[in-house]
Amino acid sequence: MTDLLNASATSQERTQKDIDSETLAIKRVLSGPTAKIVYFVGIICSLFHIWINTFGIMPEIQRNAVHYSLLLFLGFLQYPLLKRKSDKSIGIDYVLAILAFAVGLYLVFFEDALHARNEVPILPDLIAAGLAIVLILEITRRTTGLLIPALSVFFLSYSLFLGKYFNGLWHFPGVTIERLLYRMYFAPDGLFGTIATISSTFVFLFVLFAAFLIKSGAGEFIINLAMALMGRLTGGPAKMAVFASGIMGSISGSAVANTVGTGSITIPMMKRIGFKPKFAGGVEAAASTGGQLMPPIMGAGAFIMSQWTQIPYLTIVGVAFIPAFMYFISVAFFIHLRAKRRGIEPLTRDEIPKVREVLKQGWNYFIPIIVLIGLLMLRYTPTFAACGGIASIVVASWLNKHTRMGLKDILDALSLGSQNMVTTGIILLCSGIVVGVVLMVGMGIKFSMLIQDISGGSLMLTIALVALASLILGMGLPVTASYIVLAVLAAPAMTMLGTSTIAAHMLIFWYSQDANVTPPVCLAAYSAAGIAGSKPLPTGLESWKLAKGLYIIPLLFCYTPILFEGPLWQVIETAVLGLGGLYCFAVFFEGYNQRMLNWPARFLYLACAAAMLWPDMRLHAVGAAVFLTGSALELTVFRPVQPAVAIQKE
Known part of the structure; x- marks a missing residue:
């Protein structure tokens, strides 16, 4: 147990270094001069973003261009052209890194000249714009695969010439190549537009905030605290995974990184007390996916949503708390029922660290979170709150002799934050191409009409x-x-049907997480399978079952006032009865409540789940009454049936 807990910090640091924020792309093993260059450029990149988001003054599009230059420079050195023989392509990668750095800075130095010509681009402008697009497509291909670049190329082609071959609603006569390059490179709705702004401000600083927390040892503290609080409960290590993954996922913003980081500790524990490997992997994948739904950070989603909808960031994280809490509780329901059904006992007292000792060693980690949330509640901007949080991590580390950060630790965190940001930033920058074309050709309205x-x-x-x-x-x-x-x-289509803007975007944000846990492609589940030693597909199916709240809870956004779009008592009533419905749903799938259930009883609980989740208070009352009656009968008339043989610890 001690070895596992002591390994948590190492696993978290390894995760942050070796796993991308949203993909499983393999990075080059850096060594020699290249490692030093990436390290120091990473420090410069972080310092630039801190400066420009606090005291620095620079036009938005120029800031985003520098953001592009620094991330792509790091990206081409981290992700080789040749995956298996990365040393063979190092020369090409350096050339592309320097070229990417140059085309980003070109805009900084020559934007004023373009304005002086009344927005008429000349050949060097068009060459720089073309290279910027080609380079972002190539680095995106290296980091995330072919689909995002292919999608971007399709949208670019549609705006140039493909649109004229479509009939009716989708017909578009096309624009000139000069016009397209101008819009993608110099205009505020292209490559360096709104999405790039989100990347260079909110997202970067919160990724940096996470890097500082991890480097200061917060990962180990979270794991230990979760074990101390949850270890004595039925299925304690699995519930610990839910607790720890919820906190770590909100900080890291990555389901895959969270799965590998916390899963390397929690999955072996779950297996040791008797959970099957595929279930242990499924628990970690489902819990880690929920990390991106948990305030106050919520990965990159909350920042994008706030910028897109102009809804205050604090409002978004405020209304997101109850649904996120419901999701994690729904995963815990499955764990509890599975543990009871299999007769899995809690950990022994000797295996569980004492809460007092854990808090004594890491109480200072609460300070940055309190500072961050406090600044947000005082209505400071998220960028200011993130910078304040980063500073407070360093100061708080000095209050405990076990966690003090020196100059080397601070520089390591600065470099680590930039390197962790590369993939997420590249995804956002490339997505700017798609968004720019959609806005230019009016495709959003057309798609809404089609839906x-x-x-x-x-x-x-x-x-x-x-x-x-x-x-x-x-x-x-x-x-x-x-x-x-x-x-x-799709959001415009939902708002046209009467859904509020925040409900539409929140539902889309939740549903966009489902690929992490839904076969056939579920990166978080497959990552967990590698740690658990289970087969990927069965692990994916387990995570898909455990994450049912991911599909059910968003329906409440559109049909109930759970996002605080009604009286407080209705919000509370919806949340409480919704939890009851999610519990009944878990009973149906597990076939166990107080005793093993036959299929008619299971379907009765399924009916209770539907009644308590349906947006009708009369059905809520009926569902709750049937559920309570059924549970009481199990305890009295039908004696609870214990598992025939308790699972012995390995």
Whole structure:
């Protein structure tokens, strides 16, 4: 047990270094001069973003261009052209890194000259714009695969010439190549537009905040605290995974990184007390996926949503708390029932660290979180709050002799934050191409009209189409890119049908997470399978079952006031009865409540789940009454049936 807990910090640091924020792309093993260059450029990159988001003054598009230059420079050195023989392509990668750095800075130095010519681009402008697009497509291919670049190329082609071959609603006469390059490079709705702004401000600083927390040892503290609080409960290590993954996922913003980081500790514990490997992997994948739904950070999604909808960031994280809490509790329901059904005992007292000792060693880690949340509640901007949080991590580390950060630790965290940001930043920058074309050709309105035609004006059918689209997109797109594409295409259709803006975007954001846990492509589940030693597909199916709240809870956004769009008592009533419905749903799947259940009893609980989740208070009352009556009968008339043989610890 001690070895496992002591290994947590190492696993977290390894995760941050070796696993991308939203993909499983393999990085080059850096050594020699290249490692030093990446290290120091990473420090410069972080310092630039801190400066420009605090005291620095620079036009938005120029700031985003520098952001592009620094991330792509790091990206081409980290992700080789030749995956298996990375040393053979190092020369080409250096050339592309320097070229990417130059084309980004070209805009900084020559934008004023373009304005002096009344926005008439000359040949060097067009060459720089073309190279900027080609380079972002290539580095995106290296980091995330072919789908995002292919999607971007399709949208670019549609705007140039493909659109004229479509009939009716989708016909578009096309624009000139000069016009397209100008819009993608110099205009505020292209490569360096809104999405790049989100990347260079909110997202970068919170990724840096996470890097400082991890480097200061917060990962180990979170694991230890979760064990101390949850270890004595039935299925304690699995519930610990839910607790730890919720906190770590909110900080890291990555389901895959969270799975590998916390899973390397929690999955062996779950297996040791008697959970099957595929279930242990499924628990970690489902819990880690929920990390991106948990305030106050919520990965990159909350920042994108706030910028897109102009809804204050604090409002978004405020209304997101209850649904996120419900999701994690729903995963814990499955764990509790499975543990009871299999007769799995809690950990022994000797195996569990004492809460007092854990808090004594890491109490100072609460300070940065309190500072961050406090600044947000005082209505400071998220960028200011993130910078304040980063500073407070360093100061707080000095209050405990076990966690003090020296100059080397601070420099390491600065470099680590930039390197962790590369993949996420590249995804967002490349997504700017898709968003720019969609806005330029009016595709969002057309897509909304198409959805309305197919759904016949039915909100439920529209939601089903959005869920299907998110699953298909998620097979090849990271969750951030999937949310951006769906938000720009499908959110208008939902708002036209009467859904509030925040409910529409929150539903799309939740559904964009489903590819992490839904076969056949579920990166978080497959990552967990590698740690658990289980087969990927069965592990994916387990995670898909455990994450049912990911599909059910978003329906409440559109049909109930759970996002604080009604009286407080209705919000509370919806949340409480919703939890009851999620519990009944877990009972149906596990076939166990107080005793093993036959199929008629299981379907009765399924009916209770539907009644308590349906937006009708009369059905809520009926469902709750049947559920309580059934549970009481199990305890009295039918004696609880214990498992025949308790699972022995390995």
